[in-house]
Structure formats: C-alpha cells, structure tokens
Amino acid sequence: MRADPIVPFTPGGRERAAPGSCLPPRLTFVQDIPMPRFAANLSTLFTDRPLEERFKAAAACGFIQFPYALLPERVGDLVAMNGLELAVFNAPPGDWAAGERGLAALPGREEEFRDSIELALTYTDLTDCFRLHVMAGVVEDEDLWPEALDTYTANLAWAAERCAEEDVKVVIEAINTGDMPGYFLQRPDDAVQVLEAVDHDNLALLYDLYHAQIIQGGLTDFIETHLENIAHIQVAQVPGRHEPDQGGEINWPYLFTLLDAHGYSGWIGCEYLPRTTTEAGLRWARDFGLSAP
Ligand SMILES: O=C(O)C(=O)[C@@H](O)CO
Numbered sequence: 590m591r592a593d594p595i596v597p598f599t600p601g602g603r604e605r606a607a608p609g610s611c612l613p614p615r616l617t618f619v620q621d622i623p624m625p626r627f628a629a630n631l632s633t634l635f636t637d638r639p640l641e642e643r644f645k646a647a648a649a650c651g652f653i654q655f656p657y658a659l660l661p662e663r664v665g666d667l668v669a670m671n672g673l674e675l676a677v678f679n680a681p682p683g684d685w686a687a688g689e690r691g692l693a694a695l696p697g698r699e700e701e702f703r704d705s706i707e708l709a710l711t712y713t714d715l716t717d718c719f720r721l722h723v724m725a726g727v728v729e730d731e732d733l734w735p736e737a738l739d740t741y742t743a744n745l746a747w748a749a750e751r752c753a754e755e756d757v758k759v760v761i762e763a764i765n766t767g768d769m770p771g772y773f774l775q776r777p778d779d780a781v782q783v784l785e786a787v788d789h790d791n792l793a794l795l796y797d798l799y800h801a802q803i804i805q806g807g808l809t810d811f812i813e814t815h816l817e818n819i820a821h822i823q824v825a826q827v828p829g830r831h832e833p834d835q836g837g838e839i840n841w842p843y844l845f846t847l848l849d850a851h852g853y854s855g856w857i858g859c860e861y862l863p864r865t866t867t868e869a870g871l872r873w874a875r876d877f878g879l880s881a882p
C-alpha cells in the first residue's frame with residue numbers, strides 16, 4: 590500500500606541497532622522486524638508554504654490533519670502526483686475557529702457527526718487513505734461527562750461500522766488538556782476504556798507520545814501493554830512540541846527501538862512544530878540514520 594520512494598524519511602541505509610544496545614533487558618532483539626516508518630504532518634510541517642505546495646515539499650511523507658480546504662479530488666491528485674501515501678487524517682472537527690475540536694462526544698450533534706464522517710470518507714476514498722482520526726470534542730462541564738460518554742461510544746460504534754464498509758480504520762487519540770483545554774478524551778488509559786466499551790475491531794488507538802508523556806507518562810508500559818490496539822503513532826518532544834531530538838525529556842532512540850523490537854509496522858507521524866524551518870529541523874532524522882536532506 591505504501592508508495593515508493595518515501596522521501597525524505599526513507600529508512601534506506603539505516604544501520605540496525607546492535608543487539609541489546611538500547612533495548613530494555615526484558616526484550617529480545619529480532620533481526621527481521623521493520624524499522625519505524627516516519628510520516629510528515631502537513632499541518633505542522635512545511636507551513637511556510639500554501640497547503641497545495643506542502644505535498645510536493647514533503648514528497649511522500651504521508652500525513653495530514655485537515656485537508657478540507659481542498660476538494661477531495663484535488664487532494665487525491667496531489668497525493669498521486671507526488672507519489673505519497675496518506676497515512677491518516679482527521680474527520681471534520683466542527684467549527685475549529687470557534688473552538689470546536691471534534692463532534693463525537695457532543696450530545697445533540699449526532700446528525701452533523703454522521704455527515705462529517707461521510708464527508709471524510711469521500712476523501713479517504715479518493716486518496717486511498719485507510720485511517721481516520723475521529724476527534725471527541727470539547728466538553729468543559731464535568732456534569733455533562735456521563736451523557737457525553739454515552740454519545741461518544743454510540744457515535745464511535747456507528748463510525749467504526751460505517752467506516753469498516755469502506756475499509757477505513759477509525760482511530761481515537763488522547764490529547765492533553767494543556768494544549769487542548771476541555772478536550773473530552775484526555776488520557777491514553779481513558780482511550781483504552783473507550784475502546785473496551787465500544788468493542789469494535791474497526792476502532793483503534795492513535796498514540797501521540799507527546800500528549801501521552803505530558804498527561805500520563807509510562808510510555809514503555811503503555812506500548813508493551815497496548816501495542817496491538819495502536820494503529821498510528823505521533824511524535825514531538827516534550828517540552829515545546831518540537832522535533833523528536835535530544836532537546837527534551839523523551840528518549841527517542843530508546844522508544845523507536847522499543848517499537849521496532851515489538852514489531853510495530855505502522856506509521857510514526859511527525860506532528861511537531863519545527864524550531865526554525867522544517868528542512869533545518871530534519872537533522873533529527875539523520876540522527877536515526879534516515880536520509881533527510
Ligand atoms: O492535536 C493533535 O495531537 C492531533 O493529533 C490532531 O489530530 C488534533 O489536532
């Protein structure tokens with residue numbers, strides 16, 4: 590399904606870590622597992638260009654949040670023309686400018702929610718994208734949480750079923766409330782509970798290591814316990830949400846090796862805010878042996 594070549598994140602020439610080099614002692618190194626595949630988030634990277642031009646600039650990095658400023662046919666063309674694979678994008682989040690961050694947990698908005706999924710499916714169809722992030726929404730008032738949870742699980746069950754017809758996996762992501770105040774799905778452990786409540790095999794986790802580190806921590810344990818339910822991963826350093834380099838508290842070589850050792854074969858979405866330019870910031874990729882410019 591992946592279009593080749595993937596530039597500039599092609600793992601070509603990347604050296605395998607020596608057995609045991611930065612693996613936790615309880616893991617056994619397996620030679621033939623794939624190395625992580627990195628994808629660029631075109632809503633946070635290459636933002637010095639208009640959206641249409643970011644496709645070319647990223648040249649096959651494969652991740653975008655909200656493509657709705659462009660018609661689905663145009664997004665499909667840009668993906669195809671640039672040899673990209675679209676790893677994941679978000680269903681329409683409601684009125685973003687007014688502070689909305691998804692519709693799935695908002696009681697009374699069910700019809701709009703279903704329409705938003707149908708719209709998203711026109712994009713997944715024309716772009717051959719097989720993962721859709723469905724955002725929960727902002728629910729500030731804690732008294733409304735029980736009703737919001739019922740709405741959320743019912744909407745997700747519907748979306749998982751509907752998207753399964755199109756071979757598109759629905760993913761949900763816990764987002765820390767410092768970055769997104771009032772966001773309904775805050776902790777990765779909450780996301781697991783939602784997954785269990787909905788109990789649909791077309792629903793999975795988007796594990797964003799930046800949010801997870803801030804709001805819950807325990808990245809290793811979570812990965813080791815829940816990897817089979819993780820369909821997409823996103824990365825950014827803490828603090829600052831910048832490049833996944835050595836300038837913060839998350840140890841990327843350790844985590845990427847851990848994912849590798851457990852056989853994670855999905856995409857790792859580069860959803861960070863470059864400290865300067867995207868190109869200059871891609872030095873971190875070289876640190877991981879990738880062919881960044
Ligand atoms: O904010 C994040 O983190 C995301 O991954 C987005 O999908 C939502 O803005």
Ligand SMILES: [Mg+2]
Binds near residue numbers: 797860
């Ligand atoms: Mg994210």
